[in-house]
Amino acid sequence: MTSMLNAYWLSAVILAALVLCATGAPVTDATTENPAGDPSGEEDVVASDELSDSQIWDSILGATKRHKKEFEVEFKNEMKYLFLEHYKTSSLPAGCPLSNFSKEACLHRLVSGLQTYKVLLKHVEKEYPGSLILTEARYYIGHLIDLIKGKMRHPERVSELSSSQEQQLLKELDNPNTFHRKMTAHCILRQLHYFLRDGKLALKKREMRMGSMANRDMAY
Numbered sequence: 329m330t331s332m333l334n335a336y337w338l339s340a341v342i343l344a345a346l347v348l349c350a351t352g353a354p355v356t357d358a359t360t361e362n363p364a365g366d367p368s369g370e371e372d373v374v375a376s377d378e379l380s381d382s383q384i385w386d387s388i389l390g391a392t393k394r395h396k397k398e399f400e401v402e403f404k405n406e407m408k409y410l411f412l413e414h415y416k417t418s419s420l421p422a423g424c425p426l427s428n429f430s431k432e433a434c435l436h437r438l439v440s441g442l443q444t445y446k447v448l449l450k451h452v453e454k455e456y457p458g459s460l461i462l463t464e465a466r467y468y469i470g471h472l473i474d475l476i477k478g479k480m481r482h483p484e485r486v487s488e489l490s491s492s493q494e495q496q497l498l499k500e501l502d503n504p505n506t507f508h509r510k511m512t513a514h515c516i517l518r519q520l521h522y523f524l525r526d527g528k529l530a531l532k533k534r535e536m537r538m539g540s541m542a543n544r545d546m547a548y
Contacts, residue, residue: 379435379479380532385524388468391461392521398461399514415508415515419448419497423523424530431534432481438527439476439486442469445523447494448516451501455513465520 396409421441424434446469452462477483489497503509 378532378535379476380528380535382472382475384468384472384475385528388465388472389521389524389528391464391468392517392524395461395514395517395521399518409518412511412515412518415511416519417501417512417515419444419500420516420519421445421523423526426530426533429530431531434527434530434534435476435480436486438531439473439480439483441523441527442473442476443486443488444497445469445516445520447489447497448501449520450494451498451509452513452516455510461517465517 399409399412421444422437423441424437429437446466449462449466449469452459456462477486480486501509501512503512
């Protein structure tokens with residue numbers, strides 16, 4: 329009976345930790361107690377408010393990064409990962425460039441692109457139902473979109489694709505050749521990883537530049 333209770337308690341702790349990770353909240357040790365007014369002897373760590381530092385980026389990038397390994401396992405190293413370059417389509421959204429874009433424009437590009445990827449992932453689901461990477465990516469994309477919109481001055485200017493636009497987008501990906509459809513699905517996951525990776529770097533660059541400007545203004 330005691331072992332069953334311990335197992336139940338451990339499961340509850342793990343579930344709580346996963347929920348906190350998904351929302352970007354810091355995960356704390358459930359066994360540590362620190363009543364109000366009782367100093368711990370350690371200085372409080374101030375969490376970064378920068379969007380690029382959110383744990384959600386690491387969560388979704390961790391999922392999409394595993395895709396390369398799964399691809400190599402599926403095709404037993406008979407096909408190079410770079411081969412997917414041949415299956416890029418015009419449907420893939422453009423990312424945020426490193427320059428010539430304001431932070432607001434960059435955020436707009438990221439949200440718009442992620443909304444498009446949400447639709448493109450339906451093609452992946454069709455070819456690879458039950459994919460764990462797909463499930464995680466779709467889950468975290470929704471949270472990341474909400475997080476980015478929360479940092480925008482005008483989130484209302486980002487419009488989602490209509491049902492007819494979604495149908496047209498997926499229709500363009502359809503192909504009578506099974507191998508071609510699967511390669512397209514793999515290409516979508518590969519490009520999603522690069523979209524997220526490059527988007528985070530571009531955003532971080534802007535946040536650092538704005539931080540430097542703020543510090544310079546304070547110095548004067």
